[in-house]
Amino acid sequence: MRRRCIVHIDIDAFFASVEKLLDPSLEGKAIIVGGLPHERGVASTASYEARKYGVHSGMPLQKAYQLCPNGIFLRGNHRVYASFSRNFHRILSRYTPDMEMASLDEAYLDLSRCRALYPSFSQTVTQIKQTVEEKLKLSVSVGVGPNKILAKLATNRAKPGGMVEVKPGCEESFLKELPIEALPGIGSKARAELDMLNIRKIKDLWGLPREALRTLFGLRGEEIRLQSHGIDDRPLESSGEQKSISRETTFLKDIWERRLLLAHLAYLCDRLSLALRKERCFSHIIEVKVRWSDFKTEVRRRLLVNPVQEMDDIYRIARELFLELFQGARLSLRLVGVKASDLVRSRTLSLFEPHSLHKERLGSAVFEVREKYGFGALLTAREKMLEDVYSFTKERGFILKTASLTK
Template sequence: MTASNSPRKIVHIDMDAFFAAVEQRDNPQYRNKPIIVGGKPDARGVVATCSYEARKYGIHSAMPSSQAYRLCPQAIFIKPRFEAYKEASSIIRSIFADYTELFEPLSLDEAYLDVSDVSRCQGSATLIAMDIKQRIQQQTGLTASAGVSYNKFLAKIASDIDKPNGLYLISPDQGPSFVEQLPIGKFHGIGKATEKKMHALGIQTGHDLKKLPLALLLQYFGKSGQHYYNIARGIDPRPVNNHRPSKSVGVETTFQHDLADRDIIMRQLLMLFNKALKKLVGKQLTAHTVTIKIKYQNFVQITRSRTLPTAITDASGLEPIFAELLKDTDIGVKKVRLLGVTLSSLQKPTLQAYRQLDLFN
């Protein structure tokens, strides 16, 4: 609630296929064609993002480029141009700042805005979102989708409903019933592993989740249980935070089938690293420390780290470092159920580091 005890007005702006859209904007020969921004299909690259023409073939972010090529051999693979993406992102953020200081960038291509106290556009969050979308298109030639609601959780979900170039409102009156009918797999923040665990407990929708008492949710999901209890009721008190110093950036994944093959584990670590580095680029930071996290089949968990003298700006040279870190583990002896990669010792990059930033050499 705001100071006036009325519901907050939260807008989530999410650029449509951002990297691919910039490429299609800047290169007319790419327009209306399946574009994949990321690694080459003959390397260990992954898809950073792809155009909507490519998505029709089932291609999505973080997919191995080799798999994307098999799904769409005629796709055009493009090396990322982060300077162009950062330039467009800077323009977009300056537009946000015209409306409110309370905006929270999540990456180069998305952000939350708290417009509760904004008087422009008659104080209407929906009209503000429309205005922002129009200005983004006018000033960058790119389209954005917007979600409007009374909290971050629902605004985030709303922005994904009518993509691309969409705008969707979930009002305070609609929120609880909207969440009740929402499949658990559509809940932002609930990944595949948690979704599978919820399905095993008979939780298929928000309505099913809402029926579980808080004590049981805490028992099954630890501290996340409180968050699940709240969002099942359309409640999300998290503020839009425009001052969030990052201490680390990490990603992890739990596998449906435990891994034993060392080469597969190495490929998974490199894919996770690429995803973590993409997040880091979005925050305009570099890292000096890389940490791998391993959870074995028996749920024993370990971490191994290496701090480098120079900023980590791409995947080159990481494979031997990962190989060295894996030596001091039970890889090859015990199967692995979870892997994670975290980048830390963060700082603002030098100009030289900016030029070197490239996820897919």
């Protein structure tokens, strides 16, 4: 197979850089976007000035505050970031149709099919970088390689503001000295375990037998083995066709019992979370829809700086939105629904930070079993409970139809 030419391009400290652009007085300051110091949740971006204090994306806000008490904490504005992201997408899509937006500020371009158009790849890549920086007024880092993993690791090496290419024949020398946590999916907890085994660099993985990798990384063992050698044949997944996923139920008899409605909402959130996992998407917007017995429809939505996929996160937001709508309700409901939109392929923050590692692993293990043996093969206690609520409502003749929409 001919060597592919994959370019990975990533905006440096995206949210924090946009904030600086909007308010130049923030220039040179330690900025943490994601929430205020006392709030629950994690930092979604830290400016390079804040990173000097050890703050990084995915870190709980309270910890970020301990490390950097003089930092400027901002809740962030997803709407503004999304508009920058759309411009970013627009600029990049002029160069090739083979493109994957991996998140709001990160994209892969496959220039392999455009060889005839671009006699010099490095010149083209330099031009892409300059154009993005001029038009968006934001600094970007660029990595070039024969596949997604090498291009992404090259970008990490190039940060901030640089460009790194992994040339043919240089793959192993590029990889061997990189720290083990450079590979996606290896968070600080896994790193600590590997450290005890004297595995600190990517080259330390090379000598390990497959079974050992499987023991260490579970289902991801084989993928990590291949990635440690710079082998990755994943195609680009062009995004954009799918704008939203929703789940909603129309009741045959109108329901006014709050607890029953909330239980049903939880059931829908669970289904929605599964659909997102299946599509490997995270959602920046959660919306709850209700239709009252007089057929009036109301929606409430929330924009999220940190996109969500897990049931717990979706339900927490959906529940709040639902209760806002349902507060002081005089009528009963004939429909309840939940929708995820503004979907991205990955989160800006690391998925495998310690606080989410367990949940994430459990989630993907459950998902794999279901892919193989069907949904009913494995139900968590909560799902069993939600299934029971659903059957109960259905048996009592409450449910008219449940719809799954993907647009």
